Each structure stands twice: as structure tokens, then as C-alpha cells.
Amino acid sequence: MALHRGRGFAAINYPIGMNLGGDPSQALVHSNPDGKFTVALSAIDLGQGMKSVVRQIAAETLGVPVEDVYVDTADSDTGPHDMGSFASRGTHRMGNAVIRAAQEARSVMLEAAAEELEVDAADLVTDGRGNIHVKGAPSRSITTMAAAQAAQFRQGRTIAGRGIFLVPLSDVDPETGEMSPVTTFAHAAMLVEVEVDDETGEVAVTDMQSAYEVGRALNPRLVEQQLRGGAWMGMSHAAWETTEPCYPARDHGPVDFNTYLMPGPGDLAPHHISVLERPAEDGPFGGKGPGEMCANPVLPAVVNAVYDAVGVRIDELPVTPEKVLRALRAQGGARPRRRL
């Protein structure tokens, strides 16, 4: 019996969003008489931080404090239309829709403020702390709350905005098969180190090093959180998770957490993450999406590392001890690649 160490690399391009019907997202933004804003969306925050990021985007665009923005994703029946939270599209698609909606709401807010201050709306700026004032004359100012109340109770104006982001559907060229289904790609590279036990077939990931290019990291802590958690899920898919095997019959397959294997905190490998920021031209404030991409490079990197360690090429996931042992037997034992 011997433990063999190996190292594997993978790099990926990951498309943000889909081509389906142009993959639209809509957003509605309106103010309440207290000067605080509600962003209505139908995409869901599953914990990936979409509400936090959209809140930042709305506050930045409106020019109000982030505390003054509430993001409501309560009801996809009554909310504006959205394709959903998938394909790493949240920040990019919803963020762009929110920018447009917030821009429209902001212009009405400035018109309401201008009417109260008796100035031209084009001369007004926001300070991001809840005040609107004349450019170069901070004393000629009105709070966003006073502007919202004036709009509601005096001017009869609705401070609201609509936004949609739609990438026109790309048809396939019937002659060449060419199409442009994506406008933005995120990128990742991953280096994984493993130890393969040639007696048990077990694969232990001992180290992970990654670089992710995500456009601008709009919320760097959330980005890192997602990369770390997502990469671990990728590791889990690479080496553990499967509804197979199921001997001797299909109905012996895993049905619960006792039989569906996932690595626990005791199986952790250190993961060293580098985030590269290259703002996307069509991204909201340059953001793309770290979403699914954080898991993807781990799988080929693990397979390559196993090949490096013992010389067998596992082409069906996950890399279970059984598959490694069968491949080792077929090969006549471990043949570490650097000794080939």
C-alpha cells in the first residue's frame, strides 16, 4: 500500500446568463413618503447575497444611503418578470435592470426636489447621505425624505422607475452554426493537490489554490464567501456526491443524508483564493457573477490530479474509491505520472 501525491490543473471560461429568449430581468423601484426606496424583483436570494448586491447597486445609482433601500423579492406572481436565480446571472442581469429602474426613479426624485428648491433639476446632485443639493451650493439642499413627501403630498408625483435588461436573442446561423449566446464570461483557474491511496482507492484533496476573475467584486466579502463555499461544493461533487452506486439494484441507491455522502468539516482542505477584478463592459459597475463558476474548475482539476498521482484517467464523476481501484487493477497498479 502506498499514498501517491498528485497535482492537477484546470481553467475555465464561464458564461454569465443564458440565451433563452434574451434572458431578461425586470426591476421596479419606488420611494415611500419617508424617502426610503423599495426595489421589487422576482429573482430569489438563495443565500448567494443577491439582495445585498442589488441593494448596493440601487443605493449607488439613486444616490441614497444603502440603509434607505429595501429589496423585496417576496412574490414572483405579483412582482416584475424575471427568468430566475441561475446561470450566475443575478448580479449581471438583475443588477443592470436595477440600475435602469433606479436611474428613472432618481430623475423623478431630482425633479421633485428641483420643484421644491425652485432650481433646474439638471443642477442637482446627491450626497449619498440622504440629501439633494445644488451643485456647488450645498446649503441649497433638501432631504430625500422632504422631496419624497413633497412629491407624494403636494406635487402628485410618483417617484418610481422601471428597468429591464435584455440581451437580444442570438439565432444560430444555419450554415455555420455560429451564434453569440453570451456577452460576458467570467474565468477561473484552479490547482489542486491530492493524495491517492492505491490500496483503498480513496482520494483526499490536500490543497486548493485558485484564481477567479469576476469582473468587479461589488461586495468582496460576499464574493470570497461564495468562492470558498462553492469550490467546496465542487470538491464534494468531484470526489463524493452521487446517487450511485446502488448494488444490487437501483432502489438500493442513497435516499438520505446517511447514504448520500458529502464531505464534512473534517475533510476540509486549505483553499487559497485570489480574486482578479477586470470590470465587465456591460456589467453593473463592472460586475459579472462568481456563482456556478466557483465549483466548476475543481472537478477537472481533481481528475487531473488523480491522473498525475497514479496514472489512471477517471472519466466519470465522482472519483469514488471503487472507480479508482477498478482503474488501478486494469492498469496493473499505480503508475505515478512523473515516473512514466
Place this chain on the structure above:
Amino acid sequence: MRPVTFTLNGAPRAAFAAEGQNLLDFLRRGVGDLSPKYGCGQGSCGACTVIVDGETRLACLMPAEDAAGRRVETAAGLDPQGRHPLQEAFMEHFAAQCGYCTPGMLMAARALLDRNPRPSRDEVIEAISGNLCRCTGYEPIIAAILSAAEARA
């Protein structure tokens, strides 16, 4: 139905439990404490972890009647006034994403720190090894618990 009198997060409580009802169902439906979560219902995921007389228990596997006369603590009672140091540390370290495992993680961590105020990393890992998390990759949770222990020392 029979009455169960117990202490919940330091306050005396009484509620009716159905025959065979487990503590999780009893707490959520009978008492209205929604902080313990139903994950698997068979003791595999740890989302329903509560502390009974100072020991972690899987509420889904414990008969509600067995709580009679005992002290039950849930995540809702960690700090009713504000945020418990563990909750602060979980926020600071971004140790929650979807949040479903968080109450169970917090209670497992609380029980650990109560009996071992300065745990090693391995001891933290062992303490949360019965709690599944799908989102975080565990590392931020481990970091949060270690930092809460440090802050308390």
C-alpha cells in the same frame, strides 16, 4: 395530548404535546419557537440541534415528553436583547449563506464553548461534525467559532 412543563431559554413554559410528538415539532408548532429547523427528521443533519440541560440534543429524535422538567435552550434564546458573541462572530466571518444550518451550528458551538472555552480547531470541527452545511464549505463557520472563543477569553 398531555401537558409538558419545561424551561425554554430560561423562562418557564407549558404546552400540550401529542402522543409520540418529537421535541422539534413540539417547539415549532406547539410552542412557536421556529429557530430549530427541520432538515432531515432522522438525526443526520443537525439543523434541529438544541441544548437540553447543557447537552446538545437532536430535537427531531427526542420525544417532547422527555423535555418535562428540563432546561431547553434554542438559538432564539442565545441573546434575546441583542446578539450573542457567537452570532456576532458568524456575521463578522460571513459564516451563513442560506442560513438553514445556522441555528443548529450556533447551538453546537454554544455547547462546545460552554464546556471548553478555548477549543482547538480540531475540537471545533468535531463539535460541528454532526451539522451539515451546503453553502459555506465550513471554513467560515470554524473561523467564527474560534474567533468567538478568543473574544470571550
